Amino acid sequence: MSDKFISIEGIAKRYPGAGGATTTIFENLWLSMTRGEFACVIGHSGCGKTTVLNILAGLDAPSEGAVIVDGQAISGTSLDRAVIFQSHALLPWRTVLGNVAYAVSSKWRNWDRAKVRAHAQTFIDLVGLSGSEHKRPSELSGGMKQRVGIARALSITPKMMLMDEPFSALDALTRGTLQDEVRRICLETGQTAFMITHDVDEAIYLADKIFLMTNGPGAVLAEVVENPLPRDRGRTDLHRHPLYYALRNHIIDFLVTRSKTFVAETPGHDPRNVPVVQIGKPGLSIAAGSDEPRQTWMPGTSPGLSA
Amino acid sequence: MTSSLRLRAGLVSIVLLAAFLGIWHIATRSTGATTTMSPEYAKLMGLTATQGKSAMPGPLDVGAKLWEHLKRPFYDNGPNDKGLGIQLAYSIARVGTGYLLAVLVAIPLGFLIGMSPLLSKALDPFIQVLKPISPLAWMPLALYTIKDSSVSAIFVIFICSIWPMLLNTVFGVASVRKEWINVARTLEVGTIRRAFTVILPAAAPTILTGMRISIGIAWLVIVAAEMLVGGTGIGYFVWNEWNNLSITNVIIAILLIGVIGMLLDQILARFTRMVTFPE
Numbered sequence: 001m002s003d004k005f006i007s008i009e010g011i012a013k014r015y016p017g018a019g020g021a022t023t024t025i026f027e028n029l030w031l032s033m034t035r036g037e038f039a040c041v042i043g044h045s046g047c048g049k050t051t052v053l054n055i056l057a058g059l060d061a062p063s064e065g066a067v068i069v070d071g072q073a074i075s076g077t078s079l080d081r082a083v084i085f086q087s088h089a090l091l092p093w094r095t096v097l098g099n100v101a102y103a104v105s106s107k108w109r110n111w112d113r114a115k116v117r118a119h120a121q122t123f124i125d126l127v128g129l130s131g132s133e134h135k136r137p138s139e140l141s142g143g144m145k146q147r148v149g150i151a152r153a154l155s156i157t158p159k160m161m162l163m164d165e166p167f168s169a170l171d172a173l174t175r176g177t178l179q180d181e182v183r184r185i186c187l188e189t190g191q192t193a194f195m196i197t198h199d200v201d202e203a204i205y206l207a208d209k210i211f212l213m214t215n216g217p218g219a220v221l222a223e224v225v226e227n228p229l230p231r232d233r234g235r236t237d238l239h240r241h242p243l244y245y246a247l248r249n250h251i252i253d254f255l256v257t258r259s260k261t262f263v264a265e266t267p268g269h270d271p272r273n274v275p276v277v278q279i280g281k282p283g284l285s286i287a288a289g290s291d292e293p294r295q296t297w298m299p300g301t302s303p304g305l306s307a
Numbered sequence: 308m309t310s311s312l313r314l315r316a317g318l319v320s321i322v323l324l325a326a327f328l329g330i331w332h333i334a335t336r337s338t339g340a341t342t343t344m345s346p347e348y349a350k351l352m353g354l355t356a357t358q359g360k361s362a363m364p365g366p367l368d369v370g371a372k373l374w375e376h377l378k379r380p381f382y383d384n385g386p387n388d389k390g391l392g393i394q395l396a397y398s399i400a401r402v403g404t405g406y407l408l409a410v411l412v413a414i415p416l417g418f419l420i421g422m423s424p425l426l427s428k429a430l431d432p433f434i435q436v437l438k439p440i441s442p443l444a445w446m447p448l449a450l451y452t453i454k455d456s457s458v459s460a461i462f463v464i465f466i467c468s469i470w471p472m473l474l475n476t477v478f479g480v481a482s483v484r485k486e487w488i489n490v491a492r493t494l495e496v497g498t499i500r501r502a503f504t505v506i507l508p509a510a511a512p513t514i515l516t517g518m519r520i521s522i523g524i525a526w527l528v529i530v531a532a533e534m535l536v537g538g539t540g541i542g543y544f545v546w547n548e549w550n551n552l553s554i555t556n557v558i559i560a561i562l563l564i565g566v567i568g569m570l571l572d573q574i575l576a577r578f579t580r581m582v583t584f585p586e
């Protein structure tokens with residue numbers, strides 16, 4: 001499987017529950033991504049998205065299974081996998097420059113101060129924060145803080161970025177600008193990105209692949225939806241694409257009804273071989289697992305009322 | 308608005324002070340009837356009986372005496388007659404030494420306990436038992452083992468200031484926001500560097516709050532400790548002047564103890580503000 005940059009292989013997460021029983025958040029979860037791919041995970045609150053991301057980051061260990069990145073099973077965190085935290089997690093006693101420089105000097109321990117600063121400054125400029133280098137996080141707006149988080153993650157030139165609802169606390173306008181920036185940066189630098197979101201339009205705009213998770217406990221990865229929209233899509237004219245509503249309706253239908261009933265209604269669901277949904281495109285599809293590709297075809301329905 | 312509030316509060320403070328001094332003055336004014344007695348007997352009885360003077364000094368007596376002290380803070384006429392400056396310096400030096408020793412022990416130990424759940428559980432019973440012991444209860448044991456009254460006083464300061472610092476350090480270190488720790492972990496920062504670059508700055512406000520509580524307690528305890536061990540220091544001064552029946556000097560000492568305590572507290576409060584960053 002040389003095309004798999006990231007491969008999550010049969011991981012499970014269990015917590016000890018009340019009275020000696022164990023609660024299984026999810027089990028036998030398989031998922032893979034190729035290099036340079038942008039994936040979004042959508043699922044209801046509590047289904048285990050953050051847990052999956054933390055396991056990918058190495059902040060949390062799975063109860064079973066393994067995560068293979070670039071051909072090697074991970075053990076713990078790595079500077080190759082940068083995390084953008086939902087709550088930005090900036091160190092309040094450091095300035096903007098100090099926060100980014102902390103990451104830079106952690107990666108390149110033998111660099112001198114000037115070199116660290118110059119490197120950090122490049123990434124501060126990249127996210128459009130030039131002029132605010134010497135402010136502390138408390139003097140920044142929510143959007144600016146999130147930008148610092150992005151600059152910090154990018155400054156260590158990771159192989160992949162893990163984002164846990166990075167924009168959920170922002171207003172629509174700031175969120176839009178930051179989505180544009182993250183998309184531009186990821187395309188330019190060829191980042192592999194894994195993002196959790198609750199915003200369907202955000203997923204449609206950013207993702208190449210959308211992972212749909214059912215409700216927990218005992219959540220499963222139900223489908224991998226491939227994004228049929230062209231790579232050079234723009235955020236503002238997304239909805240003009242003929243397949244946009246079909247895609248959006250499919251995801252929303254899943255969230256509204258199928259996420260609850262999926263496990264009961266699909267007894268033959270094979271977690272190693274999750275169906276790949278290709279909206280409006282009948283033909284060959286590659287399943288997430290290896291054995292036998294299954295395909296699902298969604299006809300491109302005409303744009304209608306959406307939820 | 309705030310400046311006018313401050314101004315008005317200042318005015319009220321001055322009025323209250325003036326009222327207090329006024330009442331004090333009236334209450335201690337010479338009013339008592341004087342009795343006629345033989346001069347020899349009068350000498351024995353003192354001013355209270357002979358001139359109707361109250362035994363309690365008035366604000367003017369205290370003011371005059373304070374001025375005298377302030378003019379010559381560092382005179383030294385032998386063991387029982389030293390300037391107030393010297394006495395205070397002895398007390399501050401004892402508090403400073405004991406307190407600094409406590410800082411050196413409490414903060415690294417608190418770090419270890421806060422970072423290790425095992426140590427935290429293992430040492431908890433000891434801390435729980437030792438913490439509520441009055442620092443002065445240690446005094447006989449200290450005098451017996453150390454055999455030096457001055458060092459014993461320092462030990463008592465050490466033992467009383469260690470607990471708030473230790474407990475606050477443990478708490479501050481153990482409750483550093485998980486995201487900050489995770490930031491360090493994703494950056495593969497080693498344990499030592501993490502302790503200094505993330506945990507210490509994050510816990511600093513809590514640690515300094517503990518240090519502020521400690522300095523307050525140390526200053527409370529030093530007076531009592533010096534009354535017990537004697538020799539030098541502001542606590543001894545208070546006790547000595549009480550034995551001399553010089554209430555004026557006792558009042559002056561009380562006043563100075565309050566002022567120094569306030570200054571120590573303000574210094575720590577300033578440090579706390581310096582390391583506190585809003586998120």
Ligand SMILES: Nc1ncnc2c1ncn2[C@@H]1O[C@H](COP(=O)(O)OP(=O)(O)OP(=O)(O)O)[C@@H](O)[C@H]1O
Pocket residue numbers: 015025043044045046047048049050051052216
């Ligand atoms: N330490 C823990 N002990 C027990 N259960 C836990 C623990 N941490 C998380 N869980 C459970 O694991 C489940 C998944 O949590 P997770 O944070 O991954 O959800 P999520 O999908 O990210 O939700 P959200 O969208 O609200 O962020 C939740 O039901 C939660 O109750």
Ligand SMILES: [Mg+2]
Pocket residue numbers: 049050051164
């Ligand atoms: Mg979450």
